[in-house]
Amino acid sequence: MKLSDLIINDVKPINDNNKVSDLQLLFNQLTYSHIPIKNDNNEFIGSLFETDVHCFEGQKPIIDYAHALENFHVKRTTLWLDVLEAFARNSSNIMPVLDENNKYLGYYELNDVISLFGESPFFIDPGGILVIEKGINDYSFSEISQIVESNNGKLLGAFVSKMKNDVVQVTLKIGNASLNEIIQTFRRYSYNIVSGHEDDSYNQSLKERSDYLNKYLNM
Numbered sequence: 001m002k003l004s005d006l007i008i009n010d011v012k013p014i015n016d017n018n019k020v021s022d023l024q025l026l027f028n029q030l031t032y033s034h035i036p037i038k039n040d041n042n043e044f045i046g047s048l049f050e051t052d053v054h055c056f057e058g059q060k061p062i063i064d065y066a067h068a069l070e071n072f073h074v075k076r077t078t079l080w081l082d083v084l085e086a087f088a089r090n091s092s093n094i095m096p097v098l099d100e101n102n103k104y105l106g107y108y109e110l111n112d113v114i115s116l117f118g119e120s121p122f123f124i125d126p127g128g129i130l131v132i133e134k135g136i137n138d139y140s141f142s143e144i145s146q147i148v149e150s151n152n153g154k155l156l157g158a159f160v161s162k163m164k165n166d167v168v169q170v171t172l173k174i175g176n177a178s179l180n181e182i183i184q185t186f187r188r189y190s191y192n193i194v195s196g197h198e199d200d201s202y203n204q205s206l207k208e209r210s211d212y213l214n215k216y217l218n219m
Contacts, residue, residue: 009107047069152176
């Protein structure tokens with residue numbers, strides 16, 4: 001399914017000359033965090049946040065609160081990862097969609113876009129999940145790909161999942177290979193293995209040797 005097929009038009013933008021009470025009533029009937037607003041020229045001018053709207057005076061026109069409009073949106077041609085980023089950046093569960101001429105087309109719902117993400121090979125193809133970390137100036141995706149592929153693995157997806165104190169964590173999904181050999185190679189390249197995995201026999205071997213040593217010392 002194409003992302004643009006998920007555009008919804010059930011809720012039309014509210015005119016900025018309407019009363020705030022009209023918008024408050026609409027929010028009471030819906031579960032959206034924002035409602036799109038248009039002007040007299042039928043142009044999209046931004047969205048208003050539910051919490052803000054319930055603090056406004058109901059008898060005033062919406063245009064009196066134009067300063068509270070949030071002008072986030074995406075284009076019909078925006079890639080779905082960028083759409084997800086826009087949702088997260090604006091803490092919204094509704095995302096206005098404009099065409100190439102900035103004409104309002106409708107909106108995306110967050111749950112619909114997330115479900116599309118769930119159809120990607122990263123989630124549905126079989127494989128193992130591995131989380132690695134290294135210094136922010138020391139890692140590279142080309143090196144990560146080379147390590148995986150040199151061990152006959154297939155990289156199904158990779159993304160930076162955490163960044164703190166000059167250390168980056170990268171989450172990988174790898175198919176067509178045992179993770180154990182890949183893990184050992186990452187260690188040789190000075191990557192720290194964050195996630196545990198049942199194929200990680202190196203850690204298991206160390207644990208067994210440690211347990212044996214402790215048992216011997218306590219005899």
